[in-house]
Amino acid sequence: xxxxxxxxxxxxxxxxxxxxxxxxxxxxxxxxxxxxxxxxxxxxxxxxxxxxxxxxxxxxxxxxxxxxxxxxxxxxxxxxxxxxxxxxx
Numbered sequence: 001x002x003x004x005x006x007x008x009x010x011x012x013x014x015x016x017x018x019x020x021x022x023x024x025x026x027x028x029x030x031x032x033x034x035x036x037x038x039x040x041x042x043x044x045x046x047x048x049x050x051x052x053x054x055x056x057x058x059x060x061x062x063x064x065x066x067x068x069x070x071x072x073x074x075x076x077x078x079x080x081x082x083x084x085x086x087x088x089x
Contacts, residue, residue, distance in 0.1 A: 001063050002036075009060070
């Protein structure tokens with residue numbers, strides 16, 4: 001999504017398909033700038049599916065949205081278990 005898209009913009013796009021519980025655009029912790037993706041939570045699965053189907057590959061502020069259901073992180077993915085050294089006594 002566009003780096004200029006606000007949480008309010010995203011909320012409005014999804015509210016056209018149902019009740020939006022929360023919107024969170026992910027930002028870089030160092031700069032505070034948006035990373036170009038976010039999360040929208042909807043309490044009704046039917047409305048959420050309709051929003052995903054309708055908004056996926058659609059244009060929002062000049063950028064094509066890729067909308068899919070969030071998946072939990074796997075340990076092997078970045079940000080998961082970072083490894084390290086642990087010594088047992």
